[in-house]
Amino acid sequence: MNVSNSPLEQFELHRIIPLQIAGYDVSFTNSALLMSLSVVLSLSIMIFGGMSRQMVPGRLQSLAEMFYDFIAAMVRDNCGAHGAKYMPLVFSIFLFILSGNLLGLIPGSFTFTSHIIITFAMALAVFVMVTLLALARHGLHFFSFFLPAGVPWWMWWLIIPIEIVSYLSRPISLSVRLFVNMFAGHMLMNIVSGFAIGLAIYFGSVNVGLGVLAGAIPVLINVLLTLFEVLVALLQAYVFAILTSLYIKDALELH
Amino acid sequence: MIDLHSAKVIGAGLALIGMAGSGVGIGSIFAAYVSAVGRNPASARQVQGIAFLGFALTEAIALFAIGLALFIIYAA
Numbered sequence: 001m002n003v004s005n006s007p008l009e010q011f012e013l014h015r016i017i018p019l020q021i022a023g024y025d026v027s028f029t030n031s032a033l034l035m036s037l038s039v040v041l042s043l044s045i046m047i048f049g050g051m052s053r054q055m056v057p058g059r060l061q062s063l064a065e066m067f068y069d070f071i072a073a074m075v076r077d078n079c080g081a082h083g084a085k086y087m088p089l090v091f092s093i094f095l096f097i098l099s100g101n102l103l104g105l106i107p108g109s110f111t112f113t114s115h116i117i118i119t120f121a122m123a124l125a126v127f128v129m130v131t132l133l134a135l136a137r138h139g140l141h142f143f144s145f146f147l148p149a150g151v152p153w154w155m156w157w158l159i160i161p162i163e164i165v166s167y168l169s170r171p172i173s174l175s176v177r178l179f180v181n182m183f184a185g186h187m188l189m190n191i192v193s194g195f196a197i198g199l200a201i202y203f204g205s206v207n208v209g210l211g212v213l214a215g216a217i218p219v220l221i222n223v224l225l226t227l228f229e230v231l232v233a234l235l236q237a238y239v240f241a242i243l244t245s246l247y248i249k250d251a252l253e254l255h
Numbered sequence: 256m257i258d259l260h261s262a263k264v265i266g267a268g269l270a271l272i273g274m275a276g277s278g279v280g281i282g283s284i285f286a287a288y289v290s291a292v293g294r295n296p297a298s299a300r301q302v303q304g305i306a307f308l309g310f311a312l313t314e315a316i317a318l319f320a321i322g323l324a325l326f327i328i329y330a331a
Contacts, residue, residue, distance in 0.1 A: 176319060180315075184318055184321050235310070238307075
């Protein structure tokens with residue numbers, strides 16, 4: 001049993017299978033393990049759910065269909081007229097982040113989305129893809145994106161830099177939103193549960209029953225927090241996916 | 256003048272004042288949601304999606320403030 005003194009210890013990486021390739025440390029860490037489990041979980045639900053083709057779907061097929069319909073409707077509404085073909089990308093992003101967030105809520109597990117480098121890699125990949133898409137589709141006309149319609153010429157010196165900075169801040173906000181939600185949530189749960197033993201011992205020296213009661217309060221708060229964290233996990237995966245869809249629409253249609 | 260750790264803690268406290276705006280924003284979103292569903296109960300499903308999206312985006316600002324406060328204390 002590991003006794004940790006700092007709420008930051010849950011975010012440490014541990015090498016499960018140490019590996020070195022050409023001097024670079026490419027060990028299989030707990031983060032890599034959770035990412036693999038997340039992929040296996042998402043793939044299993046979609047593959048095994050999609051294998052049965054009953055007209056009245058069973059539970060697993062129903063689950064797969066619900067995920068697919070939800071994201072398909074979102075992509076149809078938000079990706080613009082020519083954006084429906086980006087459904088596989090948005091769906092993969094959604095399922096990967098969702099299963100990652102949810103698997104991290106299992107006690108003793110690790111949330112790989114609570115590391116900024118992971119979320120930044122995903123957000124940067126989306127940003128670069130969307131920018132290249134816009135440049136490929138519109139060429140140099142892409143830069144008219146930074147000048148919204150109907151702006152008087154004497155405001156261009158103000159509006160254009162603001163629009164450029166706002167565009168460049170997209171990968172930062174996208175990654176930091178997911179990272180901080182996961183990081184703050186798990187740290188809060190860690191801190192609250194740390195109070196349980198302390199309170200129990202403190203009040204237990206007076207009266208054992210009072211100690212048990214006092215120690216149960218942080219546990220109850222933790223249960224409610226876990227419920228909230230499940231909502232946050234679902235919501236953040238959805239927000240990442242819908243923002244990806246909106247950026248794709250921006251790239252394809254330039255507002 | 257003030258030692259570094261105290262200055263960091265004060266800075267983190269000041270950074271968290273920004274969460275007040277997010278509190279107002281989230282209350283505003285759900286006030287609008289309740290008002291919309293009150294006027295047109297049949298639209299509850301549709302408006303709920305937008306309400307939760309708005310909640311997540313506004314919450315992100317509050318969490319940017321928390322993230323910055325944690326950065327100030329632990330990494331700066």
